[in-house]
Amino acid sequence: MLDLTRRAVVAGGGTAAVLVGVPALAATTPALSVGVLTTGNSSRPGSAAKLLGGLSAGFAAAGVPASLTERPVAFGYAGAAAAATELAAAGAQVVVASVSTIAARQVAAACAAAGVGLVVANVGAQLVDEPLPGAVQTSLQHWQSSLRMGEWAAGHLGRSLFSIVSAPDAGYDTVFAVRRGFTSAGGRFLGFELTHGADSGTVEQAARAAKRSGADVVAISATGSRAEQILQACRAVGLRAEVVLDSLAADALGRRAGAAWSVASWARGADPFATLGRDAALLVAEGQQRLAGRGWDRLGDILAGRKVGSLLVDRDLRTVSKPLVVRHAASVVASRPAVRGVPASMRTIDPDQVAGYTNEYLAT
Structure with missing residues (x-):
């Protein structure tokens, strides 16, 4: 400072x-x-x-x-x-x-x-x-980071993706960006499970569904304690897929994020x-x-x-x-170019899947 x-x-x-x-x-x-x-x-x-x-x-x-x-x-x-x-x-x-x-x-x-x-x-x-x-x-650059995370994951971590999304965090464009990035890079999106909602299953059920899917990569879209609960459930069921995390969640969890991957507009620390x-x-x-x-x-x-x-x-x-970085555990492993404007992969979001939340600080 x-x-x-x-x-x-x-x-x-x-x-x-x-x-x-x-x-x-x-x-x-x-x-x-x-x-x-x-x-x-x-x-x-x-x-x-x-x-x-x-x-x-x-x-x-x-x-x-x-x-x-x-x-x-x-x-x-x-x-x-x-x-x-x-x-x-x-x-x-x-x-x-x-x-x-x-x-x-x-x-x-x-x-x-x-x-x-x-x-x-x-x-x-x-x-x-x-x-x-x-x-x-x-x-x-929250949704931009998720878009680049999806693109990078499809090229470096695996060719199939499963998502686990907590209901209170489900209304952000960030959630769809990671999927759009993955599929725009040639990967396959296998499906998702919702947690922490009145009509959703438990985190354990979601983790087991992710494991059954056989996906190479599992994306967790959640904040705060919800992200940690999902991550712990994935470890408990023996999930072997590579895990990608929301960048703010990865920072909040610190060492508890383990070997999860994330992309952000700032370096760790x-x-x-x-x-x-x-x-x-x-x-x-x-x-x-x-x-x-x-x-x-x-x-x-x-x-x-x-x-x-x-x-x-x-x-x-x-x-x-601005330029973005790929982070693995506590290390920066790659740089990614900035996302300028609105790329084609994000202009095709279905009308019923646009962001519906008014709170940018993810405080729900």
């Missing part, structure tokens, strides 16, 4: 303002006013603090003094647009919003009306197929939400330089098609892509 030698924190009324930057610049340059919408009750304890820390580190690395004002919102959805409007009224020049893809549309409208910039920074569990006015959308915050800060800093005093509501336009370090902003969708 960079040494943030100038830092003042003022908290009250559900907000926190933080001044970060380089002392020499901070003395002569007005601090950029940044409003930050964080998820108030995520299933990832400390994710909001990590995001703020990443933002601070990113602005410090870019030499941009910035004043951060945090506003928590419920599950990245409720009250997000109103909170963005309030931040703009209080002087925010740009808003960094850790909200769902669905909520981001409302936040973008509020920011556009107020003439402020917007960087959406979320998990990326839901596919984005249209740009938001004036906004840039960066993420942890790095905190994903701190990385996400740093990426968002670097995008804002680049936008400030290129806007050169012009309105922040043009942030998306000015960054379209630009490369900021390892981040590439799509010219049309204004979504950010």
